[in-house]
Amino acid sequence: MSDDDDFMFEDEEGYDFEYEEEDGDEEAVGVETKYYNAKAQRDDPPAALREFQLVIDEDTQNERSDWGFKATKQIIKLHLKAGELDKVLERYDQMLDYVRDSVVTRNYAEKSINNMLERLTANADEQMSRDVYQRTLDVLKATQSERLWLRTSLRLAKILLAQQQYDELSALLLKLKRSCEDDNGQLIMERGTQLLEVNAVYLELYSARDQDKQLKDTYLQCEAVKSAVPHPRIMGYIRECGGKIYMGERNWAKAQSCFFDAFKNYDEAGSYQRVEILKYLVLASMLSESEVNPLSSPEAKSYENEPPIRAITDLVLAYERRDVQAFEHILSAQKSVIVNDSFVGRYVADLRRTFRMQAIEGIVRPYTRVRVATLARLLAATPAEVEELLIALILDHRLNGSIDQENGTLLLRQETTDRAQYESLEKWSAKISALMNTSYAILG
Numbered sequence: 001m002s003d004d005d006d007f008m009f010e011d012e013e014g015y016d017f018e019y020e021e022e023d024g025d026e027e028a029v030g031v032e033t034k035y036y037n038a039k040a041q042r043d044d045p046p047a048a049l050r051e052f053q054l055v056i057d058e059d060t061q062n063e064r065s066d067w068g069f070k071a072t073k074q075i076i077k078l079h080l081k082a083g084e085l086d087k088v089l090e091r092y093d094q095m096l097d098y099v100r101d102s103v104v105t106r107n108y109a110e111k112s113i114n115n116m117l118e119r120l121t122a123n124a125d126e127q128m129s130r131d132v133y134q135r136t137l138d139v140l141k142a143t144q145s146e147r148l149w150l151r152t153s154l155r156l157a158k159i160l161l162a163q164q165q166y167d168e169l170s171a172l173l174l175k176l177k178r179s180c181e182d183d184n185g186q187l188i189m190e191r192g193t194q195l196l197e198v199n200a201v202y203l204e205l206y207s208a209r210d211q212d213k214q215l216k217d218t219y220l221q222c223e224a225v226k227s228a229v230p231h232p233r234i235m236g237y238i239r240e241c242g243g244k245i246y247m248g249e250r251n252w253a254k255a256q257s258c259f260f261d262a263f264k265n266y267d268e269a270g271s272y273q274r275v276e277i278l279k280y281l282v283l284a285s286m287l288s289e290s291e292v293n294p295l296s297s298p299e300a301k302s303y304e305n306e307p308p309i310r311a312i313t314d315l316v317l318a319y320e321r322r323d324v325q326a327f328e329h330i331l332s333a334q335k336s337v338i339v340n341d342s343f344v345g346r347y348v349a350d351l352r353r354t355f356r357m358q359a360i361e362g363i364v365r366p367y368t369r370v371r372v373a374t375l376a377r378l379l380a381a382t383p384a385e386v387e388e389l390l391i392a393l394i395l396d397h398r399l400n401g402s403i404d405q406e407n408g409t410l411l412l413r414q415e416t417t418d419r420a421q422y423e424s425l426e427k428w429s430a431k432i433s434a435l436m437n438t439s440y441a442i443l444g
Contacts, residue, residue, distance in 0.1 A: 031059050031067045045078050069098040080123050096139045110148045126163050150194060157201045173202055192228030200234050203241045216245050236265030240277060252288035259284050267299055275306050282312045283344055286319055287354055311337040322359045328380055357389055364412060372408045
């Protein structure tokens with residue numbers, strides 16, 4: 001119910017008049033009328049303040065009602081507009097008294113508190129914002145409004161994170177996490193969603209403080225929670241963190257899986273972060289040498305015209321064609337989108353290495369010997385870089401050969417085909433031997 005919709009509705013029993021309650025009804029109508037008369041004077045703040053105070057005074061003389069609550073809210077808004085923050089706190093405490101005494105319904109109180117907190121934090125300084133939230137949490141704890149207490153606590157956690165009040169934030173998060181557990185420290189199954197929301201803030205905290213071990217431990221805790229249905233934006237962020245963790249460990253396949261889940265969740269939530277995550281997904285896909293192009297999926301196709309995605313699409317095409325010149329040109333021309341991205345930039349060297357290794361495999365396939373200098377020229381790399389790549393390919397058994405360092409030549413052995421032929425001959429010979437033995441046995 002908004003303040004503009006605070007009209008009294010008749011119920012079906014309104015036709016059975018009880019004359020002894022008539023005076024009370026008239027008083028309620030009088031307070032309501034005064035409230036709307038006060039609202040009509042909001043262009044004249046001093047007059048409106050006087051009228052709203054009259055509503056509160058009359059409401060207090062009788063049994064308090066939501067009209068006094070609404071009038072208090074309007075006074076807070078007028079003081080906020082005038083920048084009178086000391087009076088705002090005084091009136092906000094009065095508003096919380098209505099909530100503490102259950103004068104208004106829980107749903108209406110929740111909506112009113114949420115709206116008021118948004119207004120207050122937008123106009124107050126950091127200390128006052130924290131003070132307002134703490135006063136609110138004390139009242140909500142006393143009234144056992146657990147859902148609103150949780151939502152308000154999480155909003156306070158976001159404020160503390162933005163203000164870099166990490167010690168205060170850690171204490172609040174610990175309290176929130178314990179509210180998800182029973183006396184034995186085990187997760188209460190019905191609070192899995194709450195735990196994920198708390199852990200999402202923990203992930204932000206550990207990311208901000210570069211605490212990698214705690215970051216991964218918390219992410220693994222999130223993965224272990226099965227009885228939860230969080231908002232897709234929360235799940236998107238958790239999976240994004242997982243992708244970044246696995247990228248740091250060079251576990252490209254797991255990172256690709258996490259980024260794909262993050263993209264789907266952000267897409268469902270309608271978050272623009274999905275475009276950034278799609279870029280990370282493509283990066284992880286190329287690094288894992290996956291044969292599936294993530295940009296070909298129906299979910300991703302609708303974003304192919306976004307500037308960051310156009311740049312990464314061109315890079316993928318060059319990657320798939322093993323076009324060295326186009327690949328290097330795109331990395332250079334799209335530096336602002338690719339290389340200068342604080343996250344992608346960390347893995348450009350890995351991406352270039354992966355691309356060059358695949359390019360080498362394609363170049364040398366028809367030959368038995370190739371000069372290292374020739375490969376360096378084709379890859380726009382130094383001979384030392386090419387030699388290091390060749391060593392890695394040979395050790396990974398992706399190339400069957402050796403390096404003649406004295407002559408700067410890669411020597412390739414074509415034993416793979418010969419070995420296959422020998423194995424086929426051995427199988428053929430064994431079958432003939434078995435057939436002959438059977439024949440001898442029959443002939444006796």
